[in-house]
Amino acid sequence: MKQSLFEKRHEEDWHRFATRLDALERSRRNSTSAKGFSRDYRQVCQHLALAIDRGYASYRVEHLQQLALRGHQQLYRHRGQFTAQMLGFVLADFPRLVRAEWRWVALAGLLFFGSLALMALLVYGYPDLVYSVVSPADVAGMHAMYDPAAPRIGQAAERTSSADWLMFGYYVMHNVGIAFQTFASGLFFGVGSLFFLFFNGLMIGAVAGHLTDAGMGTTFWPFVVGHSAFELTGIMLAGAAGLKLGWALVAPGRLRRGEALRRAAQVSVRLIGGVMMFLLIAAFIEAYWSSMSWPSAAAKYGVGACLWLLVAVYLTLAGRTPHAPD
Template identity: 30%
Template structure:
């Protein structure tokens, strides 16, 4: 009974002595590659790397099966994990990954959502029309669609001069950054809710899109009733072509997940939702960037640019840029 531990220790020492030279060489190769790059390795080291990795894996397997000391097993597990990423891992630079995301992954994800994008656009338009008709028939509906904190005095009780000033009145220059950050946060929350609520069969996402459209339609009706429809359109459009496009895409991503849960096809519901979620999440990563641009246009451009023509020109340009980026065909590299 007292000999077993000594025998185990002796076996572990012999096992280590027989293979430690190979482990040390593998560790030295990995250290060089991690400190510099794989290109810093010699041809001999590159050829030896996979052989030494397989040897370390074999040693780890033996160590586990024969219950050698835990310290040795832990060391081999770490060594094998490090070697795995150099033998089988894909090594690309941050710039290469960013180029792949912007050049392929993001636009591909958005294009794959084209059906859901059309549905989300339709829901937004239906909400805008409904909001405009209801508020036009009875202004009391205005407060049902536009929260008081967002209206900020812009309602049917306001004077026309005040409403006009809200479209052209410049904010204090040192407050523009804070205002832009607030708007970016608010718009991001709306888009994230559109996406996140998709898991509930897409119903809350659809309702949020309709409500967003109704809010826009209600405000348009207010300003149109004072002869400021064209001016309000420019005020909204300078950032709206980016912001609303982003919210539509977020809604489309949420609808894709909800659709996958309701109609999973041949896959289990969880697997179908996971598959849809990967593509939708890629699109959402791009949506956040769009909202950042919209926040800058809303917080800075809209406050500094007071010409209606310039506002509409910027709005049209941004819409063409986003549409071209997503939907124009592009050359594929192998």
């Protein structure tokens, strides 16, 4: 293809790309103008390669080289900004959001941890009460999993350490499923989130009380104490996000219900983003640490105490110092 025809066909694209570069270079923050930028950048790189291969005039090659160089700088600048935004969310924005929504977090915590503790005490004192929420088959399965003689505590006996990565995937899907159910059911005017917070608390409390009464507390508690810091807190926060959605429908104030729900969802969805992070961490700990049989119970309790303290400090103190302005 002759250079004149090549330029005629693509001159407008180059001009548009240069205009986008000018706008991005003037902007100190990420911008919606970066949408589709990667595609346009790759097209300019392709045109540069064609110009070199076809021996086009040096002024055209140099022009495309400049566009490609500026595009490369902007592409990785915005990727770096995205990484910085993610780090900012993890290190500051998420714990700030949890503290800002402390009323819903407190209510969710009362429902979840309150029902858990109450049911654990009741089942410990009245063992047959476990069968009111857990089937006999599931109780038998738990006995097999938490038998002190089991090679991999908390897992079926036939599982080995080589399957830990499969268990990690299973725990992620299982935990995320519970959290999403607790969150999304808040759309039923909050009743769904109320129910699942209370029900999940009853289930977990019944299991804890029964296994402790059955003499398996020496295996059950060291197993759960580590990952439970992130897992149980994540479920509670998912419930808080669902309750916020439900309240927007119950009491929208002067807003229309759709607008009130939209505003509540902007906050709740961000909460769920942090919940997913918590559940990924919990699944990793459960698959690669909790099920190990070689650490002593004291070591498990020590690590578990540190993780619970870490979660508490993170949610209460992280992000209290404002970032310096860009």
